[in-house]
Amino acid sequence: MMFQQSSRSLLDASKKSSSFRWTSSVGRTFSSRSPQDWVTTEETDDPSIAILKMNRAPANTLSLEMCTEISKAIKELESNKKTQAVILTSSLPTIFSAGLDLTELHNPDKDRLPAFWGAFQQLYFDLYGSRLATIGAINGHAPAAGCMLALSCDYRIMSKGNIGLNESKLGICAPPWLGQQFIDTIGLRKAELALNMGTLFDTKAALDIGLIDEIVGEDDVMDVAKTRASQWVAIPAPARVACKELTRGRQLNELKENRKQDVDHFCSFVNQEAMQRNLGFYFEQLAKRKK
Numbered sequence: 001m002m003f004q005q006s007s008r009s010l011l012d013a014s015k016k017s018s019s020f021r022w023t024s025s026v027g028r029t030f031s032s033r034s035p036q037d038w039v040t041t042e043e044t045d046d047p048s049i050a051i052l053k054m055n056r057a058p059a060n061t062l063s064l065e066m067c068t069e070i071s072k073a074i075k076e077l078e079s080n081k082k083t084q085a086v087i088l089t090s091s092l093p094t095i096f097s098a099g100l101d102l103t104e105l106h107n108p109d110k111d112r113l114p115a116f117w118g119a120f121q122q123l124y125f126d127l128y129g130s131r132l133a134t135i136g137a138i139n140g141h142a143p144a145a146g147c148m149l150a151l152s153c154d155y156r157i158m159s160k161g162n163i164g165l166n167e168s169k170l171g172i173c174a175p176p177w178l179g180q181q182f183i184d185t186i187g188l189r190k191a192e193l194a195l196n197m198g199t200l201f202d203t204k205a206a207l208d209i210g211l212i213d214e215i216v217g218e219d220d221v222m223d224v225a226k227t228r229a230s231q232w233v234a235i236p237a238p239a240r241v242a243c244k245e246l247t248r249g250r251q252l253n254e255l256k257e258n259r260k261q262d263v264d265h266f267c268s269f270v271n272q273e274a275m276q277r278n279l280g281f282y283f284e285q286l287a288k289r290k291k
């Protein structure tokens, strides 16, 4: 890995507290196959290009275990010298990732919360700082931390859905490092407007502001992703890695140096009563929406 980070203690803590079926504070039961199945990797006909698929129905939300599984898959791919690129995509029909799992944030388990945020930070380190060329094949909605997954890729193609940082609609603000990623991608003024309004962009608007690089037809996503991956792999790996270090190294190191403060900041922010009220309200609206 290019920007190796140590998170042993946080990830060890996450293993102790993992639970895969639970009832949320608004009474919905989440269940799924085991976390090992939430993320799968596949080979392509080009041995230098792999596919990483998120399979956590219903919305590929990022729980502590989901973050850990994605990080683990990236590290495994990186450990194979032949692998030079990964295509990140979703196996769900309409959602790339709905962002952080709100059950982690709402009425949180006080011991689990810091480990959860540590696993989310680690995922940012692992994806944004990967030595691999990363192609985001965004085949559905990608709000908030789902947008972070997309922003962490080197190249983004999108077929459908909405993308953006909508945290303000939940009564919160994106963490500074995610906000910075957004600003670095689309520029300060556009980011300022979008962050404040919590704007989610459709594919055309996302392309217009530079949040994605290309719109592709639904049936063409994987073919285009493979073509783009081949183009990235054709650049000598040391040059690619050096370019990534040049454009992303400062931001990655900044969080690395402030990791503990960021966890403390997040936990005290989330534990505020007003914050919990906002989250509870948003979460209930989300659950009621279909009815």
Ligand SMILES: CCCCCCCCCC/C=C/CC(=O)SCCNC(=O)CCNC(=O)[C@H](O)C(C)(C)COP(=O)(O)OP(=O)(O)OC[C@H]1O[C@@H](n2cnc3c(N)ncnc32)[C@H](O)[C@@H]1OP(=O)(O)O
Binding pocket: 028, 058, 059, 061, 094, 095, 097, 098, 099, 100, 101, 102, 103, 141, 143, 144, 145, 146, 166, 167, 170, 172, 173, 174, 175, 176, 265, 266, 269, 286, 287, 289, 290
């Ligand atoms: C200077 C300040 C410093 C502050 C530092 C700390 C700041 C804290 C930072 C916190 C960062 C937060 C980032 C996040 O990612 S928050 C999560 C944001 N995500 C969302 O708002 C997305 C919510 N979801 C949707 O809008 C929709 O689900 C969708 C993605 C548009 C898809 O819609 P669709 O109709 O297809 O699907 P459903 O809505 O029916 O969803 C299917 C089921 O999944 C549940 N769901 C969806 N999203 C989440 C989620 N994020 N967490 C938990 N559960 C989710 C949804 O309720 C459905 O469940 P059901 O089938 O049981 O009804």
